[in-house]
Amino acid sequence: MSTSSLMPVFDGHNDVLLRLRRSGKMPAYKAFLEGEVEGHIDLPKAKQGGLAGGLCAIFVPPPTMKPDANGDFVAPSQPDALNETVAMARILFDIEANSQGQVKVCRTAQDIRASIDTGAFAAVFHIEGIEAVAADLDALYVLHQAGLRSLGPVWSRPNIFAHGVPFRFPSSPDIGPGLTDAGKDLIRACNELKVMIDLSHMNEQGFWDIAKLSDAPLVASHSNVHALTPHSRNLTDKQLDAIRETGGLVGINFGVLFLREDGVKNPDTDLEVLLRHVDYVVERIGIDHVAFGSDFDGTTVPASLKDATGLPLLVKELEKRGYDAASVAKICHGNWISVLERTWGV
Incomplete structure (x- = not known):
């Protein structure tokens, strides 16, 4: 398939900024722009596979990967999280600044459309687990000015805003309490700023607390179906129905842990399962x-997907299942652009 004939894919979640940060390569932006063997995403792989852009997550890992007595991962301190968030944001902006127009940090749906039209990679500044922000929310407003347009209040750990759902299989997502008072303030502020709220990694009580408070479409950027794979990170039928009622969106996660009926991390997983x-x-x-x-x-x-270069295979499988051209375009990019436009208002 020629590059010009590729179906553009706008994707709801990637962790390339964390991978670049952890690699220690300096300057980090070069690895993304020039391409490398490691990783699922860089600019050459994106161009080869038709990956037109996506939500580029900033995630600060736990200080230790050993859970506490409750089985929860420990969140980083707010100052440490803010420092790491700024460092990864700089990588994103360095990529844009050195890309000669090949990468655009998008702040509006029109930015995304224009980037797809010109062939630039459309990156959205997203934070997964907002530990960088204190209860006063001051940093949220500054990060928004810097381009933050989407955030998940939690990763799968508790913080001052909510209780992220632990990774458990088989398990209901109904684990732990919902939003704190600070979390409710955060949701109201996101609505005010028109920052998209990502429900992936929320536990069920937090999901319903946000559904009651938020005036925006409900979006789970990288979550799957609990009825098919009973992982705590997946969405129940009732949650799916609530997403539909608000005009929201589910981004299907390619992680085999969240796709397989047995919950096993086995890369030898057929695309049929996805x-x-x-x-x-x-x-x-x-x-x-x-x-x-x-x-x-x-x-x-x-x-079989391997990395971003495998996306045309996934598009072909959709077509083989009988999805027409309009439906494939919606799944691949149209639905994301629509929900972001309705959330952001631009």
Whole structure:
């Protein structure tokens, strides 16, 4: 398939900034722009696979990967999280500044459309787990001015805003309490600033607390179907229905942990398993409410996909399942652009 004929894919979640930060390569932007063997995403791989852009997450890992007595990961301190967040944001802006127009940090849906039209990689500044922000929310307003347009209040750990759902299989997502008072203030501020609220990694009580408070579409950027894979990170039918009712979106996670019925991290997983989650969401809540949220550079994906260069294979499989051109375009990019435009208002 020629590059010009590739279906553009706008993706709901990747962790390339953390991968670049951890690599220690300086300057970090060169690895992304010039390409490298490691990783799922860089600019050459994106161009080869038709990856037109996506939500580029900033995630600050726990100080230790050993859970506490409650089975929860420990969140970093607010000063440490802010320092790491700024460092990864700088990598994103350095990539844009040195890309000669090949990468654009997008702040509006029109920016995304224009980037897709010109062939530039459309990056959205997203934070996964907002530990960088204190209860006063001062840093939120500054980060928004810097381009932050999407955030998940939690990763899978507690913080001052909410209780992220632990990684458990098999398990209901109904684990732990919901939003704190600070968390409710955060949601109101996100609505005021028109920052998209990402429900992936929220536990069920937090999900419903946000559903009651927020006036924006409900979006889970990289989550799958609990009825197919009973992982705590996946969405129940009732949650899927609520997403539909608000005009929201589910980004299907490519992580095999969240796709397989057995919950095993086995890369030898057929794409049929991923497509069953797409089909289920389409049949349950409609074609306008499903997209991709790959979790590239953050999880183990099916070996047949390999990395961003494998996206045309996924597009071809959608077509083989009978999805027409309009439906494929919605899943691949149209639905993301629509929900972001309705959330951001621009």
